[in-house]
Amino acid sequence: QVQLVESGGGLVQAGGSLRLSCAASGRTFSTYAMGWFRQAPGKEREFVATITGSGGMTYEAGSVKGRFTISRDNAKNTVFLQMTRLKPEDTAVYYCAANLRRKWPTSNSYEYDYWGQGTQVTVSS
DSSP states (O other), X not given: OOEEXXXXXXXXXXXXXXXXXXXXXXXXXXXXXXXXXXXXXXXXXXXXXEEOSSSOOEEEOTTTBTTEEEEEETTTTEXXXXXXXXXXXXXXXXXXXXXXXXXXXXXXXXXXXXXXXXXXXXXXX
């Protein structure tokens, strides 16, 4: 069992930055990959980025590559999503998720085993 709690969302102007955090508990954090997804109103959940358990490799969706960076601090059981040059179309609820199945990278939400409750990010134009 893994528990995930996101934080750091909020309202920001276009071009601004935010850093999301996701605190994990329940299993040894460094043994599983993590991912970030987002869901805008009326749209399907969308893959954003994923990182291996060690933090040595990352993979980002094309829509955020070069603007968003995923990282993790295994000593603090936390994964981060640094978001820069934000656009109104980045507005969504952002979720972190744990991938315990050892297939990496994967952008399929059904291959993630545990999810946080989500944090709202709103980018104004």
